[in-house]
Amino acid sequence: MNVNEIIEKLPGLGVEYTIKIILAVAIFVIGKWLAKSITRLMAKGLEKKGIESTLSFFVTNILYYLLIVVVIIAALGQLGIQTASFVAVIGAAGLAVGLALQGSLSNFAAGVMLILFRPCRVGDYVDVAGVSGTVKEISIFATTLLTVDNKTVIVANSAITSGNIVNYSTQSTRRVDFLFGVSYSADIKKVKSILLEVAQSDERVLKDKEVTCGVVELSDSSVNFVLRPWVKKEDYWGVYFDTMEAVKARLDQEGIEIPFPQMDVHLDK
Incomplete structure (x- = not known):
C-alpha cells in the first residue's frame, strides 16, 4: 500500500x-x-x-x-x-x-459468619479464644474486646469461630454457683438452713426460681455444700461478692468452723 x-x-x-x-x-x-x-x-x-x-x-x-x-x-x-x-x-x-492473603481471607469469612449469625453482639460479655471481655466492635477481620481491668484485646475472627463462644449476656438470668466447706463436726441441717437463709434474704435473688442447696462432696478435711441461687444477669457479681461475705459472717457467728489445710510436722530426735 x-x-x-x-x-x-x-x-x-x-x-x-x-x-x-x-x-x-x-x-x-x-x-x-x-x-x-x-x-x-x-x-x-x-x-x-x-x-x-x-x-x-x-x-x-x-x-x-x-x-x-x-x-x-x-x-x-x-x-x-x-x-x-x-x-x-x-x-x-x-x-x-x-x-x-489466605489468612486474612479466613478472618474475613469468619467475620461475615459472626455478623450474619450474630453469636455475640456489641455490648455482650463473652469468653472467646481464651479471652473474656465485653464486645466493643465486630469488624470484618477482627473483634475488639474490653476486659474487666480495662484492657483492649483484639482477637482475629477466625480464632473466635474455630473455638467455643461463651456468651454471658444472651439470657436475662444467671445461676450463681457457690461452694462452701465446713468441718465434719458441724450440724449439716443447720449449715444448710443458714445458707438458704442468706440466699433467700437477698432481694436480688429471684423468688420464682428454686435455690439449690445441699452436700455435694465429703472431701478429706471438709463437708462441701453447694448453694445455687438465680439472679438477673446484671446482679450476678453483686450477689456473688455479698453472699460470700454474708455466709462467712453467719458461719462465724454460729461458731461453725470453715476448715483450712494444715500440716503436722514431726521431728524425730
Missing part, C-alpha cells in the same frame, strides 16, 4: 476510530452509572435485611470495583484492544493475592 492510498483512507479511518472512541467513552460513562446504581440498590437491600453496616459497605465496595473492571474491559474491547490478556492478568493477580 503506497502513501497515496494511505492518505485516501485516513478520513475513513478517522471517522471509524472516532466512532469507536465515542462508543468506548459512552460504554464507560453508562457502565459507571449502572455500577453505582447497582451497588446503591445492593446497599439498600442489605440495609433492609438488617445486615451490619461494616459488612454492607465492604460487599458493596467489592461489587462496585468488580463492575468497574468489567466496564473498563468492555470499553477497551470496543476500541479493538484484545482484552483476553487483560482478563488473564487479572485472574493471575487475583490468585496471587488470594494465596498471599
Whole structure:
C-alpha cells in the first residue's frame, strides 16, 4: 500500500476510530452509572435485611470495583484492544493475592459468619479464644474486646469461630454457683438452713426460681455444700461478692468452723 492510498483512507479511518472512541467513552460513562446504581440498590437491600453496616459497605465496595473492571474491559474491547490478556492478568493477580492473603481471607469469612449469625453482639460479655471481655466492635477481620481491668484485646475472627463462644449476656438470668466447706463436726441441717437463709434474704435473688442447696462432696478435711441461687444477669457479681461475705459472717457467728489445710510436722530426735 503506497502513501497515496494511505492518505485516501485516513478520513475513513478517522471517522471509524472516532466512532469507536465515542462508543468506548459512552460504554464507560453508562457502565459507571449502572455500577453505582447497582451497588446503591445492593446497599439498600442489605440495609433492609438488617445486615451490619461494616459488612454492607465492604460487599458493596467489592461489587462496585468488580463492575468497574468489567466496564473498563468492555470499553477497551470496543476500541479493538484484545482484552483476553487483560482478563488473564487479572485472574493471575487475583490468585496471587488470594494465596498471599489466605489468612486474612479466613478472618474475613469468619467475620461475615459472626455478623450474619450474630453469636455475640456489641455490648455482650463473652469468653472467646481464651479471652473474656465485653464486645466493643465486630469488624470484618477482627473483634475488639474490653476486659474487666480495662484492657483492649483484639482477637482475629477466625480464632473466635474455630473455638467455643461463651456468651454471658444472651439470657436475662444467671445461676450463681457457690461452694462452701465446713468441718465434719458441724450440724449439716443447720449449715444448710443458714445458707438458704442468706440466699433467700437477698432481694436480688429471684423468688420464682428454686435455690439449690445441699452436700455435694465429703472431701478429706471438709463437708462441701453447694448453694445455687438465680439472679438477673446484671446482679450476678453483686450477689456473688455479698453472699460470700454474708455466709462467712453467719458461719462465724454460729461458731461453725470453715476448715483450712494444715500440716503436722514431726521431728524425730
